[in-house]
Amino acid sequence: MISGGSGAGKTLLLRAIADLDPHQGELRLEDVPSHNMPATRWRAQVCYVSSESQWWSDRVAEHFATAAPELCQSLGFPPDVLEWAVRRLSSGERQRLALARALALRPRVLLLDEPTANLDPDNTARVERLVCEYCKKENAAVLWVSHDPEQRRRLAQRHWVIEAGRVREENPATP
């Protein structure tokens, strides 16, 4: 879990880890440095889900590398969601489907930037459950940016705070 004031650099950190911005320092995934694999493979395995999802085609299905109806169902969507038109989606629906299309890639690491910011408590619970189950099943890691102390208490194994350009680890028991 990561927290910190707005403009502290949380998003920049996640973007650098996804290798979207030029950065210093070395990234390794299971001992393979990022520069030893194609950028496309790195980003599919270290998948960044931004706080505002973007959609470039008309239908939901066109944004999925592989159709994953069961992922969408566990986020509370009916099975025909892949046929829906993107422009009819609410912001909360977009946010959940953006998580689903990322999970469909079966990444080893998830970088989640406030994934429950626009969601009601029911859907927040669905997202938290799905991500936790995914991590257990796939043995994947998550870096989760959250402003919600309750959420951090529920989910965090470790907690870092970014402030004044520094990253500091907090005791997860006192978020």
Added chain:
Amino acid sequence: MIHLSNLDLAIAALLVLALAFFAGRHHGPLGRQILIAGIRTTVQLLLIGLVLKALFADARLIWVLLMALVMLVVAGYEVRARQHRRFTGAWGYGIGSLSMFMSSFTVTFFALWVVIGTDPWYQPQYAIPLLGMLLGNTMTGVSVAMDRLNQSAWEQRERIEARLMLGHSAREAISHLRQQAVRSGLIPIINAMTAAGIVSLPGMMTGQILAGAPPVEAVKYQILVMFLIAVGTGLGTLGAVAISCRRLFDERQRLRLDRLREA
């Protein structure tokens, strides 16, 4: 061919003055802009008339090449000037100039050497006007397409990066912008070919007919020129967009909008 006297041109110039006067009264700076453009066209064309006269009298390859180089440099400058967001450094000038050079010069050389078969191949009466028409049209295609590509990449940064985040390649992530850019660069010449002879009589052919050439000969030259322009514009635009698309990303396929600067 009926010779135009200076008086004839002066009468036409009076019409432009009248236009500038009326436009200026209601639309402020527009009148001044019309006047300046009118003066520029007079001076520039008179000068090029003198240059061509000297060039035709002393048709040496070195002079033709020098003239061609000047035209290319100016065209490259114009392409850069018409872009709202241009690449920083030498790329801003280089991408447009290189792709125009590759397309216009190759197509002109091909037309002179293989199609028309002038002797020598660089005979300036053919080489300079052909290159001029090709460069002029290619310049428009290249500048419109590059402007469109850079501007839309800037506006759609989040969408492009969203695709990169899902493991798409740079090529996939920018493919739809690339298509639009090439399309907008090529629409003018496609329209010109479609409308030629029905809606509009192309300028080159009109000029030849006014100068007394038989219409069917003029038409044949116009068809040749249209085809050459289409190929030149097409290759130049495709080339410029391809290089720009590469330059918009780095070796790790990151979108690098920091390589663009607002004009």
